[in-house]
Amino acid sequence: MAATIIDGKALAVRLKENVRAEAVALPRKPGLAVVLVGDDPASRVYVNGKRRDCEECGFLSEEHALPADTTQAELLNLVKQLNGRGDIDGILVQLPLPKGLNEKEVLLAIDPAKDVDCFHPFNVGRLAIGEPVFQPCTPGGVMEMLREYHIDPAGKRCVVLGRSNIVGKPMGMLLLHANGTVVTCHSKTPDMAQLAASADILVSAVGKTGLVTGDMVKEGAVVIDVAMNRNGLGKLCGDVCYEEAAAKASYITPVPGGVGPMTRGMLMKNTLTAAKLHQGG
Ligand code: NAP
Numbered sequence: 632m633a634a635t636i637i638d639g640k641a642l643a644v645r646l647k648e649n650v651r652a653e654a655v656a657l658p659r660k661p662g663l664a665v666v667l668v669g670d671d672p673a674s675r676v677y678v679n680g681k682r683r684d685c686e687e688c689g690f691l692s693e694e695h696a697l698p699a700d701t702t703q704a705e706l707l708n709l710v711k712q713l714n715g716r717g718d719i720d721g722i723l724v725q726l727p728l729p730k731g732l733n734e735k736e737v738l739l740a741i742d743p744a745k746d747v748d749c750f751h752p753f754n755v756g757r758l759a760i761g762e763p764v765f766q767p768c769t770p771g772g773v774m775e776m777l778r779e780y781h782i783d784p785a786g787k788r789c790v791v792l793g794r795s796n797i798v799g800k801p802m803g804m805l806l807l808h809a810n811g812t813v814v815t816c817h818s819k820t821p822d823m824a825q826l827a828a829s830a831d832i833l834v835s836a837v838g839k840t841g842l843v844t845g846d847m848v849k850e851g852a853v854v855i856d857v858a859m860n861r862n863g864l865g866k867l868c869g870d871v872c873y874e875e876a877a878a879k880a881s882y883i884t885p886v887p888g889g890v891g892p893m894t895r896g897m898l899m900k901n902t903l904t905a906a907k908l909h910q911g912g
Pocket of ligand 1 (some may be wrong): 769792793794795796797798799816817818819820823836837838839857858859860890891892894895
């Protein structure tokens with residue numbers, strides 16, 4: 632049986648329409664400030680995408696493009712100003728920061744109530760105890776996809792490949808909170824292929840093209856490919872050998888058009904959540 636393709640692009644459009652409908656009912660527009668330091672081309676593309684998302688959702692969007700030689704003190708000072716602004720609900724500092732800037736210190740400086748990326752240790756802690764204020768955008772987007780396609784992780788074996796702080800770890804936590812039985816694999820996992828092949832829900836977030844081959848996919852598994860890699864031809868692709876996996880999976884996400892758009896949608900949802908909190912909603 633051919634796998635059902637999980638259409639992240641279409642789901643993200645719906646998600647943003649819902650966000651917009653709630654946003655226009657608030658006394659004040661939700662406001663998102665995006666801080667970009669330096670001129671990394673990939674970061675610029677992401678920031679432009681976030682601006683468009685804000686327009687679609689009817690948000691106030693503000694961009695702070697700083698030169699690559701910005702000092703730590705200058706960046707911290709900007710974050711402090713944005714923390715104090717009544718019209719800004721969410722603050723996003725685009726990562727990676729140029730060498731010489733201390734990312735941890737900058738993320739720690741963001742007011743947790745405006746930390747719409749859900750990177751601040753306060754919000755990570757809330758997530759760990761199952762009481763998140765914000766959903767981490769990429770794993771949160773994956774959970775939305777599962778919900779929309781009526782895929783319930785409860786009682787399922789969920790295998791997550793990758794343990795980064797922004798994807799793998801929070802992904803495992805969200806699946807665990809949804810009553811999945813979670814196994815997290817990483818570069819030191821010796822039997823990753825076997826573990827992957829036992830998964831009812833397999834999430835790959837490693838960043839290695841061709842990592843997940845057909846033999847690592849159980850018949851009828853749900854396959855979520857978080858990765859955004861470039862293949863030899865410069866084309867965007869994931870970790871999963873798509874055709875091989877799709878031949879065995881029940882559901883699968885494409886790259887592009889899968890997790891990526893949902894990540895952006897979740898950022899809008901988190902900014903709306905922050906705006907509601909700040910406006911007493
Ligand atoms: P990362 O910080 O580089 O983490 C990669 C993880 O993969 C690490 O935990 C690493 O293990 C593990 N790993 C590396 N080689 C492995 C191997 N051979 N077998 C098993 N595990 C291995 O990357 P990330 O930021 O989490 O991103 C992962 C991928 O998702 C990238 O392709 C990125 O572009 C993509 N991404 C997509 C979105 C989206 O919106 N779709 C958002 C964020 C990221 P160790 O911890 O042992 O080193």
